[in-house]
Amino acid sequence: MLAARDDDGVRRYLERSGAAALTRHSITDERMLLAQLDEVRALQIAIEVDEYMPHLACIAAPVRARSGRNVGAVSVSTSSDDFRSRAHDLERTVRRAAWHVSSSLS
Numbered sequence: 001m002l003a004a005r006d007d008d009g010v011r012r013y014l015e016r017s018g019a020a021a022l023t024r025h026s027i028t029d030e031r032m033l034l035a036q037l038d039e040v041r042a043l044q045i046a047i048e049v050d051e052y053m054p055h056l057a058c059i060a061a062p063v064r065a066r067s068g069r070n071v072g073a074v075s076v077s078t079s080s081d082d083f084r085s086r087a088h089d090l091e092r093t094v095r096r097a098a099w100h101v102s103s104s105l106s
Helices: 008-018 031-045 079-103
Strands: 046-049 056-064 070-079
Touching: 008 056, 046 079, 056 079, 070 079
Parallel strands: none
Antiparallel strands: 046 056, 056 070
8 A cells, every 4th residue: 555655655654654673574764665665566566575574474456446546455464484385376366356356446
């Protein structure tokens, strides 16, 4: 959801909320976060492994209104080991689910 904001919006969010390190893999540096969000925007998929909680991974794809505005996301969380072994299948499933939800919005 953070990738749906522009860089100024991300900076405003960081000013209000900060970027606490939840694990040793958490991204707290603004420049690194903005670079990662650029990649998420380009690929239309967000992946985090061990950033929020050790041994946990999450993959998410945007849900868009007909206008193109990001209105939500479909995500799956699983163990990091499970994610590593099924990343391709999970990505395909999450992308397909987000497309179906987006296409059903009026």
